[in-house]
Amino acid sequence: MAHKDLAFAVSLFRELGWENAKPNVLDSLPVGDEDQQQRARRGLSSGRWIIESSTYPYEDTTHIGHVNPFLLTLFALRLTVAPSRVVSLLRTYGTNFKYHVGGRSHHREIAALIRTYDLDYQLKFIEEAAKEIDIRGSWLDHPDEFNVVSFFLVAENYPTIAIPRHENYLLTWSFLAAHAMIPESHALEGDTHLTPTLDDILPTVGEHLHACFEQGLPLWDQLGHVAVCAYHRGLVERDAVVTAAFSALGAAVRPGQRLRMAELLMKELKVTDAEIAANIPLISGVLAAAEPRLISALGLHVLAVAPAEALADCALPMLYVTTLKGQRDLLTALKKRTDVGPAVHALLTPRIQELALSTDQKVAVLASKLLEAWGLGVEAATISDAAFYPWNPTPDVWELPRFERIDPTCDAIVELLHNFPITSVITAIEVEQCFLAFTELAATDPEAAQRLSESLKRDVPWWMSIPDSPTPLANKEFLATQHPVSVRNFQIQHSLGELPCVLSEPSFVDFSILFDDLIDRLHAYARAGAQVRDADLTLALSRLDRSGLDVASAQVEARALNVPVLPRDDTAPPRCAGEIVADFLADPYEEPALEVRLTQWKWEQRNLYRPAPMLSPASVSDVPDFLVASCNNGGLSSAVAPRWGDVVWTDLCFDRSATAGFEGALAHQAARSHAPLGPGAAMNLIAMLQPTTKGGLELAHGAVRDAWGRGLLRPGVADPAFLCWDPASSAYGRLAEVCLDLADQGMLSVAWPLLDAILVHTVSASFATTRVAAVVQAMCDLAPSVAHAIEVGTAPREAANVPGLRHYAALTKKTKAATVAKQAVRLLPAKTRAVSAEASEVFAQVDLGAWLEPAAQVVRDDAECSLMFINSDVDDFRVVVEFPDHDAIPLVSHTPCYVKTFDLGAFLDLQELTLFTDDGFPTGYYVYARWLNDHWEVQEKSTAGFPEEAHRLTTTVVFALLAALTSKKTSSSALKFFLDKGMISADAVNKAMHTLAGVELFTPIHILGMLKTPIYLHYLWPVLTECLGAGARTLETGGTAPQWLGKVLDTCVAHSAILGAATAAGHIPTEAWKPLSFIAAQKKKTAAVKKAQTLSEQFVEKDNTHGS
Secondary structure (H helix, E strand, C coil), X not given: CCCCCHHHHHHHHHHCCXXXXXXXXXXXXXXXXXXXXXXXXXXXXXXXXXCCCXXXXXXXXXXXXXXXXXXXXXXXXXXXXXXXXXXXXXXHHCCCHHHCHHHCCCHHHHHHHHXXXXXXXXXXXXXXXXXXXXXXCCEEEHHHCCHHHHHHHHHHHCCCCCCCCCHHHHHHXXXXXXXXXXXXXXXXXXXXXXXXXXXXXXXHHHHHHHHHHHCCCCCCCHHHHHHHHHHHCCCCCHHHHHXXXXXXXXXXXXXXXXXXXXXXXXXXXXXXXHHHHCCHHHHHHHHCXXXXXXXXXXXXXXXXXXXXXXXXXXXXXXXXXXXXXXXXXXXXXXXXXXXXXXHXXXXXXXXXXXXXXXXXXXXXHHHHHHHHHCCCCCCCXXXXXXCCCCCCCCCCCCCCCECCCCCCCHHHHHHXXXXXXXXXXXXXXXXHHHHXXXXXHHHHCHHHHHHHHHHHHHHCCCCCCCCCCCCCCCCHHHHCCCCHHHHHHHHHHCCCCCCCCCCCCCCECCCCECHHHHHHHHHHHHHHCCCECHHXXXXXXXXXXXXXXXXXXXXXXXXXXXXXXXXXXXCCCCCEHHHHHHHHHHCCCCCCCEXXXXXXXXXXXXXXEEECCCCCCHHHCCCCCHHHHHHHHCCCCCCCCCCCCHHHCCCCCCCCCCCHHHHHHHHHHHCCCCCCCCHHHHHHHHHCCCCCCCCCCHHHHHHHHHHHHCCCCCCCCCCHHHHHHCCCCCCCCCHHHHHHHHHHCCCHHHHHHHHHHHHHHHHHCCCCCCCHHHHHHHHHHHHHHHHHHHHHCCCCHHHHCCHHXXXXXXXXXXXXXXXXXXXXXXXXXXCCCCHHHHHHHHHHCCCCHHHXXXXXXXXXXXXXXXXXXXXXXXXXXXXXXXXXXXXXXXXXXXXXXXXXXXXXXXXXXHCXXXXXXXXXXXXXXXXXXXXXXXXXXXXXXXXXXXXXXXXXXXXXXXXXXXXXXXXXXXXXXXXXXXXXXXXXXXHHHHHHHHHHCCCCCCCCHHHHHHHCCXXXXXXXXXXXXXXXXHHHHHHHCCCCCCCCHHHHHHHHHHCHHHHHHHHHCCCCCHHHHHHHHHHHCCCCCCHHHHHHHHHHHHHCCCCCCCCC
């Protein structure tokens, strides 16, 4: 709450002329007499400031009016308000750029004000500022970071003020130093013209760097650049930098960090052989991860200079590198070491003998020759030599534990905050525990709750605060769009002390509620004479477990309770909670289906699996239905409907920037489900084991182990079709490693069928992925364990069927995947049934449903389109449009104009193209061509657009969308957006590609990237056929085949099953494939010619010739 003297402080602030003052004169402005200062200081020293009324539901009253809170904070600084309070206010109001005077930051001015106080005040300010830092990825948000003020204090007073050893201060300094010493580092974001200059930074660079080294700050980010730059300037000793760099190499936890340190050591510091030899134990530990890029950057050089006695420790872990290039390079490097003796030979020989049996001929030859050089031979490995992964029985489904509260005390809440990532949105049961504990504490001891909230500052969710003016039903329009749990939290937060309990408190750890518990809570409301909050009631209903309930008797019990629901307004009819519960039991929510629909995902719209739109049951028609609104606005969660299946887990999705507070907590909660996970949830929970940019999610790893141990993760359930909830996903890159990790943790029965399901999916869905070989290799690695498990009876014999693996093993073409698949199949026992027939049936199923949908109506306009390049640069192009001689377009007449392709995504809204020329137009640089039903009309200014139902694309727009993708710098999001909305037809693509494919510098490579999966194939197949035609015409005239022709043929091969079926069904004209015959007939038998021959047999009649 605000201090009682805050109003006086604001009044004095205005009276003394601070309201519109400039920061550079604040040190000379008056602050009042002693009594005024004391009273204003009290008013500004504590309490919460509210700036202005807001639709945001958590700030709804006015305390300081519309004065600038940043200037008011500087007024508090002049009054010597405690540094802890000043820093807190600066971080609250100094980080909002709209409050900065003159639109810039004022760190120098703030430091100048602080320097007028004694040394103790300055040191306390530095200490308080160092408690937080505003780093955002690889840059520092300079205007928001008040450790910058501390730097100015240190720089002006060093050595009186020693270099602070606070990590946050030193990190801030490293960003400032990088910005000053290496401008191209882009270390700072936001206003930077008043940042410390090189003259500010250089005098204390050495001392700051030594402090950073002492504190063990990482050198793989901007600090490494600063350290190297300072060393080359002679500002810091080499030994100190080299020692710190090797320490950072050992401390790095992510591959990218280790690679950066290797580059810094080898390329920037150019470490000597002696320096490497002195750090061999540390380097060996780092290289044990066998990371391919790290081996190339550092490991090979280490092998060349390592002492002979340490060579085995360095080399052995690296020899397990997964890439063929890495294996070849290491074997070559070892061959050059002629100083190794029998002791090293004995340690390395077993692994080199394994490599001598490699399916890669070059690796096998190099390993065999190395063994010969050592006077040793190759011993055949047998299955009995292997260490088998166990095929463990699937655990029984667990008995769901009851939900337990934590003590409503500050200590218990702080402990939970320390042990689990508590966020604003309820994603895990621990967050619910924290919410219920804090609301009970706030109801029984509001002062303790307020102290706790203020002490934790910005590190806690918004609901961990006490509203100044409780209004549980305020901001109805805003709340109607929010998550049901957030609305419940808001209403409970604004009803502290009024309610006997929370109706929606879970009964079990999966968030579900027993009917008896709900009835008991309603009895408590009846005894207290309290009114139920509608969001709390509807959330309790959606969490209600109705299984095994006698609905008729339960309805009688509920109707007996006359507990009113707090009305939304004076006009709302009174409702009884018991009546709503009784009606709901007979007319509950129906679990929606999972369907593919256009969904906003980060910065673009994509077709993803999401819950189908829901309708509210009549039973809740008289109360706001936050669940249905949330579902229809974006999705559901298990915290709202815990007994539903995959539809509540669509937020459980791996992302390289995943955080513990969201994705990690979701995975953690998935392992608390009451029943085994469905195919989508299981798949995406397993996918959470992939490494993130910060290393990995410990909560997710624990969740997978827990889900298995609780019987929730069942073998053969995870379906790769649901990966990332994206039907077009082909992101199987790291799942091979994930499955090997599962096997290592005792989940071979989960990993094995999942790997084969991925192979089946890549074939049946015609996914063109380069990672199939990694999946096949993982199955080859696990095959001995599966064979052993079948032999001893722990695995079913059907585990050997694996139709996906056997499909690749049956391929006649020589690829790495096919070769390794053959090797894996030889390790397995015979199949139990005709798998080849079964697999053929699976892979022969081609879904042509999308091809049967009505084609979009793309308007065939009358403009002439072409594509031109500037100075033969494929990234510097112009989409040229020329309009016919028409009275409606006198501005351009026959002048060729260029289309601004960046604006194409807005065409549906505006029905217009933005045009420009090299010299501009008489009316300005741009003009706007608007499509008016049957003709173009060029206007000087942009228009507001048409009603949505009139929006259509024209052939000129489709041409421009495809032409723009000739450059890899052009985003494909606009084209994908129109494809996802079904606004583009194959005919329009065919018309555009007939012109584009013949342009010499045009390349379809970027468009082919959209055909890695067949989701757009029914629209974009003319990209393939027209490019084949252009390639054939080039060959016919004696030219060289376009460089992209092989990629086009690869895409045709990847989707040959679908393209063949679509051709047979008449969706693609047979004559469109005629160019294949001409390409296939070329005398020089290149890879492209062989692919064309295979495709020609499938698509083209024997008497066909190429088309013109």
